[in-house]
Amino acid sequence: DQQVKQNSPSLSVQEGRISILNCDYTNSMFDYFLWYKKYPAEGPTFLISISSIKDKNEDGRFTVFLNKSAKHLSLHIVPSQPGDSAVYFCAAAPSGGGADGLTFGKGTHLIIQP
Amino acid sequence: KAGVTQTPRYLIKTRGQQVTLSCSPISGHRSVSWYQQTPGQGLQFLFEYFSETQRNKGNFPGRFSGRQFSNSRSEMNVSTLELGDSALYLCASSKLITSGGHEQFFGPGTRLTVL
Numbered sequence: 403d404q405q406v407k408q409n410s411p412s413l414s415v416q417e418g419r420i421s422i423l424n425c426d427y428t429n430s431m432f433d434y435f436l437w438y439k440k441y442p443a444e445g446p447t448f449l450i451s452i453s454s455i456k457d458k459n460e461d462g463r464f465t466v467f468l469n470k471s472a473k474h475l476s477l478h479i480v481p482s483q484p485g486d487s488a489v490y491f492c493a494a495a496p497s498g499g500g501a502d503g504l505t506f507g508k509g510t511h512l513i514i515q516p
Numbered sequence: 517k518a519g520v521t522q523t524p525r526y527l528i529k530t531r532g533q534q535v536t537l538s539c540s541p542i543s544g545h546r547s548v549s550w551y552q553q554t555p556g557q558g559l560q561f562l563f564e565y566f567s568e569t570q571r572n573k574g575n576f577p578g579r580f581s582g583r584q585f586s587n588s589r590s591e592m593n594v595s596t597l598e599l600g601d602s603a604l605y606l607c608a609s610s611k612l613i614t615s616g617g618h619e620q621f622f623g624p625g626t627r628l629t630v631l
Contacts, residue, residue: 436619445520445606445622446559491559504620506551508558 405429406494408507416515421479423510425492428473432494436504437466437477440489449490450477479512487514518543520609520623528629534595537626541588541609547571548590549620550582553604562605565590594628602630 407426415421425435433454438446452459452466452475459466465478479486489511493504521540529535541548549572550562561574565584582592588609594601604627608620 438622443624445608445624448619448621451619493559504549504559504561506559506561 404507405432406492406505406507408490408492408510410510411508412511412513414513414515415482417484418481421477421482421486421512421514423477423479423490423492423512425475425477425507426473427475427494429494429496429505430473431496432505434495435466435468435475436493436495437464438491438493438506439486440491440509446491482512482514484514484516487512520607520621522605522607522623522626524626525624526627526629528631529597530631531597531599533597534593535597535628536591536593537605537607537628539590539592539607539609539623541590541607542621545609545611545621546588547610548584548588549608549610550590550592551606551608552576553606553625554602559606562592597630599630602628604628 405428436451437449439449440446450461450464450466452468457468463479468475489509491509492507495504520542523538547566549564551559552562553559562576563570563582564572568584579595584590604625606622606625608622610620
C-alpha cells in the first residue's frame with residue numbers, strides 16, 4: 403500500500419509558466435514533508451520542506467503548500483526554467499524527530515518546454 | 517564540505533553472487549540511510565544506521581544487510597543476488613535533528629545490474 407502517492411508520472415510545462423506538482427499521503431503519522439529533485443545519474447537533491455504546523459513554505463521560486471485535512475501537498479515552481487526539468491520526489495516522515503527513513507512517492511518527471 | 521560519496525558507481529554481477537556497496541557520509545553526519553530506486557517502485561527505504569546501530573528497517577528480505585563503522589561510513593550487502601535486485605542504490609546522510617528536520621543528503625548512487 404503506497405503511503406505517499408504522486409499520481410502524475412510526468413508533467414510538461416512551458417518555460418516561464420507555473421509548474422504544479424502534487425502529492426497525496428495516507429499515513430496520519432506523517433508530519434514533515436520534503437521535496438527532492440533528481441537529475442539522471444545523480445542522487446536526489448533536497449529542495450524544500452514543510453512541517454505540519456505550517457500550510458505554506460516559500461523559498462525563491464519554490465513554494466510548498468500543505469493541506470492537512472486533505473492529506474495533500476503541492477510544489478509550485480514559478481517561473482519554470484529549463485533547468486527545472488528533472489524528476490521530483492515527494493517524501494514524508496513521521497513525528498518524533500530524528501532521521502527515520504523517509505517514505506517517497508514514485509516521482510513526477512517534469513519537462514520544461516522552451 | 518565534501519558531499520556523500522558512494523563506491524563503486526557501477527557494478528555488474530550475476531545471479532547468486534553477493535555484493536557490497538560502500539557509503540561515506542558528509543563529515544559530521546552520524547546517520548546513514550540506504551534506499552533502492554527502481555523504475556516501478558520508486559525510492560524505497562532499506563535501513564538506517566546511527567552510531568553503528570541499525571535504528572530502522574524497511575520491508576526488504578534478509579538478503580539485504582548493512583553495517584556502520586565508528587567513523588560513520590556504512591556498507592550494505594546483498595547476498596544471493598536476484599535479477600530483481602538490479603537497481604540504483606542510494607545512500608543518504610543526515611544530522612540527528614530532533615526538531616523535525618529530516619533533510620537527508622544523497623550520494624550519486626551505485627547502479628547495480630544483475631545478469
